[in-house]
Amino acid sequence: MNYMYNWNKAAMLKQLWNIARKKENLWVKWVHSYYLKLQDVTEVQVSIHASWLFKKIINLRTVVERLGGWEEITKGSEYTIGRTYEMLIADAPKVPWSNIMIKNIASPGARFITWLAIQNRLATKERIEKWKVIEDAKCVLCSGAIESTQHLLYDCQFTQSVRNCLFSFLKYRPESSNFQEEIQKMNKINKKKTDRAKLIVGIWTEMIYSIWMHRNRKIFDNRSCNMKELTNYIVFRLAGRVNNRMKEMLVTR
Ligand SMILES: [Zn+2]
Numbered sequence: 001m002n003y004m005y006n007w008n009k010a011a012m013l014k015q016l017w018n019i020a021r022k023k024e025n026l027w028v029k030w031v032h033s034y035y036l037k038l039q040d041v042t043e044v045q046v047s048i049h050a051s052w053l054f055k056k057i058i059n060l061r062t063v064v065e066r067l068g069g070w071e072e073i074t075k076g077s078e079y080t081i082g083r084t085y086e087m088l089i090a091d092a093p094k095v096p097w098s099n100i101m102i103k104n105i106a107s108p109g110a111r112f113i114t115w116l117a118i119q120n121r122l123a124t125k126e127r128i129e130k131w132k133v134i135e136d137a138k139c140v141l142c143s144g145a146i147e148s149t150q151h152l153l154y155d156c157q158f159t160q161s162v163r164n165c166l167f168s169f170l171k172y173r174p175e176s177s178n179f180q181e182e183i184q185k186m187n188k189i190n191k192k193k194t195d196r197a198k199l200i201v202g203i204w205t206e207m208i209y210s211i212w213m214h215r216n217r218k219i220f221d222n223r224s225c226n227m228k229e230l231t232n233y234i235v236f237r238l239a240g241r242v243n244n245r246m247k248e249m250l251v252t253r
Pocket residue numbers: 139140141142143144145151152155156157158
């Protein structure tokens with residue numbers, strides 16, 4: 001995702017570079033005669049009536065500044081998307097949870113769902129309720145509260161019991177009080193290189209995934225399983241991906 005985002009940005013910056021250099025192409029000519037008139041691209045005030053694309057490109061002026069100006073970006077010669085892309089990647093702010101995804105032993109599917117969950121991008125009922133496509137926003141696992149990410153993956157009684165059960169295998173005592181805090185905790189633990197640390201973060205990632213899938217099965221297929229079955233399933237998923245030492249730690253419980 002980050003890859004595409006930065007690549008697009010680098011490609012759009014090229015357009016800005018073309019405008020700045022008055023490169024002879026139709027679009028640039030049009031921009032000059034229509035928007036810029038005789039003003040400099042670095043100073044022009046963008047009218048609210050300007051096209052969406054033009055605004056987007058002009059707004060990248062701040063990026064040019066941040067990267068050290070055109071001199072720095074083009075290294076005194078031509079603009080290349082590839083080089084600018086590299087600069088954008090290096091410039092990207094490091095998100096506080098980025099570490100969770102590095103060397104996480106969970107399956108790719110689990111990492112993907114967790115990655116969405118961390119950013120609150122799962123299509124929970126709370127989020128899709130705004131589009132007026134559902135009538136009932138209640139959590140299907142407990143029929144209690146509104147199904148938000150915080151509820152489904154943290155507060156829900158069902159999730160709590162799965163979490164407690166899983167973490168007690170690993171003699172880990174979670175000390176967070178909400179999902180965001182738990183993310184920060186996992187981020188920290190994942191910096192450690194011990195088998196136990198790897199297992200805690202791996203189990204947690206598989207748990208996020210499995211709760212989400214369990215919830216989907218319940219909503220879409222009306223299928224269900226109990227807490228014990230789900231925890232066994234989570235352990236089973238991870239056990240297939242780890243070395244023998246770790247497997248030992250998972251199964252001797
Ligand atoms: Zn619930």
